[in-house]
Amino acid sequence: MSGKSALIYSPDFSRYSYGAEHPFKVQRYRLAYELIQAYGLTRIPGVRLCQSRPIAEEQLLTFHSPDYLAQLKEFSTAEEPRADFRYGLGDTENPVFKGVYDWACLGTAGTVEAARLVAEEGYDFAFNLAGGWHHAHRNKASGFSYLNDAVIAINVLLAKGKRVVYLDLDAHHGDGVQDAFYDSDQVLTISLHESGVYFFPGTGFENETGAGKGVGYSVNIPLLEHTDDALYMKAFDEVAFPLIAAFDPDVLVTQVGADTFRTDPLTRLEITTHAYSYIIRKLKALQIPWIAVGGGGYDIMNVARAWTIVWAIMNGIDLPPALPSSFIKIIRPLGFPHKMLLDAMHWADEDDRNRALDAVEKSVAAIKKTIFPVIIGEYGQTSGK
Structure with a gap:
């Protein structure tokens, strides 16, 4: 591989607001970038720091409906609060805030630029911090997501004849992306997430395996609350990794949400930096051109630590666990107690863990019965490129 990597970032990522009481805080982007900089990870040979290029509406229309875009654009310029629940707005x-359309376009453009850099300029890795809006649907906002950047960028890749794996590590099911490619055999979607039985968006079960040509190309691993590092890695190792290796895509697109972490206020998984780092390292070892996009995370220090780990591993850097003193000076006035990049491994209580283990084993068995014959049977068992 060429050794070229691109980090997509703009100060404008943090210049809008969902509102003081909303759990999604745009300051996460600045904090993640500050930590990446504090470790010196923007000054590595082969690294390029990029901003988004303007995105054309015709690119948005490769997924979103014209009427939805028109409504989002109109509401974005309104001075007074607006709502249209048909479109989830x-x-x-x-929430609809002034400039929401422009802000959503900015993040989407970053993922499209990442796709262009990988597909056209031979970059090995590109990471858009402000991507990962996996809940947006064709004609409806959902789950804090207004435009589905991953779908639009994957459509760019498909137009260039690429086959794609979309891997979603967010605690919430990547329903918008799954729906977009549910009948396609050119995109393999894999999502590891907290079970939708009692959790948003209420989808992502093992029997959601695709339709038409896409049967066998949608893979879901629903996890019970208290799933810990060992169980998360087991699910990845027994399902996601062999499927990605067998499908052997031209491009890997990974949503790297950090709301799986055990201290996230909105979720009930118990993942730490240990499992998160392990999975990112295994993806790097596949040597597949790779686009990473942000995603969820409602403890913004978790987000900063997680995405710094992603960027470091992409670039082959082992980071010291202590946070840089320059970064501690930034976060101390904000009241953050974190002093370390890495967490200690965590084990759930025995009864909770046994229930979570049973759920993982049930999912793995179901997927091996329904999905493996399609993907591994079609493409053959491989160990990657």
């Missing part, structure tokens, strides 16, 4: 989940 204006409720407490997906």
